[in-house]
Amino acid sequence: MSKAEVPSGVSVRFADDVERSLYAKREKVYPREVHGVFAALRVTAVAVLLGLFYGLCWLRWDGEQVLLFDLPQRKFHVFGWTLFPQDFPYLTFMLIIAALSLFLFTALAGRLFCGYACPQTVWTEVFLWIERKLEGDRQKQIKLDKSSWSRRKVFVKGAKHATWIVFSLWTGFTFVGYFTPITELGARLVVFDLGPWETFWGFFYGFATYGNAGWMREQVCIYMCPYARFQSAMFDQDTLVISYDKARGEPRGSRKKTLDHRTAGLGDCIDCTICVQVCPTGIDIREGLQYQCIACAACVDACDQVMERMNYPKGLIRYTTENAVAGAPIRVFRLRVIFYGLILFGLAVALGVSVGLRTPLALDVIRDRNALYRETSQGLVENVYTLKIINMDDASHRFRLSARGIDGVELLMEDATIEVGAGDVRSFPARLRADPHKLQKPSNQVVFALMTTDNPSLKIETEGRFLGPVPAR
């Protein structure tokens, strides 16, 4: 159908235009290299965080990897602590506390996390560094991309991607090393004996790193990051943001350094667009705060250098708050901050108390699924169980088990006391024997009690079912 035949032509054309602009191919952002206080801070943060990520998995503590989410063994080792699936609530708790801390932090300091600590930023920084080393600075990169394919271009691009890929694969390997012991993983890697899933997840994470830090970059922040979308809900007029001082900068315009721009009616912005060139998300901060801004302060560093060269005071773009820009007093403790702080404090106390009260012991009772019950030659009824004892304590213990709930019920195990090592899980077969005349119902509740012989306060009870014949009336 041609345009002329569309009845409401105007609106159609309008929709078309909007679509075309929204569908415009993403313009590749070539962030220019920055130097300055905040760039140095970010490099430090990147070094520390990546150092932790690539290094921590190799450290050991009491013979255990310091941080290991041992999925195959269903045990988490966290700095000398061993956590079991039973401890899942604590983990959830900790995640909630982490999320709330982020809220509090965001209310106070804005998107500091994005600019310095977010994995996306951190890895992108490394990828940008590799790119710069191999392709040269921003101008050279743009030129290279525009040029037609030559032997040199293939070589440079190939080298860049190869480096990225090697780095990504190492990242993927490290990632898997947090879920299966890394020394063992490394030993198996060199003889090409990785399990299919370890290999898969290594490649998966490596590919995600390569894709996100090499190709997607700012699009991850803009389209994928939930935090970027809802952080504005934590913002108020007193939140630290990166802001361009419009009153001081406008009207912008280029000028000679010697010109007294005030008398010439110009503001401090010389319209050099360096702030736009350094921006990793490709926005112009002079248009006001935008949700694409990850508060990386690259534009602050860049503009400060320009101001220095012009002999103008620094801080045309700076960390500030909406209120401060408007000349209102700075308030740190607002209702919002106090509110987040109180909840956080309450949760931290609750977590501390519950961890303090945690019984480092669990007993699982699994009834044998193959038989309902069995009658012994003495006319007694017998049920078979597997008892799983999980000793979450950091010391080995000896345990004694008993059962109650049915008159005269008897627990039969191979050994009277059993030993389970620190952080160990052991299963034991056990039988319960009861007189059928004492059973009220075909299915009866029994209680298994686990006691520690060397520490009477360490005990736990678990309920189970005991099945028998329908009682004769």
Next chain:
Amino acid sequence: MIVYRSIPRVQLISAVLWPSFLLAGIATSVFFVFLDPVRLFDYEGEAPLSRMAAYSLGFFLFWLLCVASSAATAYFMRPTGSAVSSDDGSA
């Protein structure tokens, strides 16, 4: 063909794949906290799947379900009776 013209394609693809990925991660964790895959099979002797394999397959199953749901949502989010015709040549 009708395409989602209101948002960029990367955004649409991310909006379907990414939240489902996160949710599948949460669902997998919760599911396997309460259920040890090895115990699911233990009465048949040797487990046919290792824990890693069970977790991974479980994750992909959850992801698939979530992707299906997200994709259905995205599909139904298309404006109905919009003035944008599907064949005006601009797609």
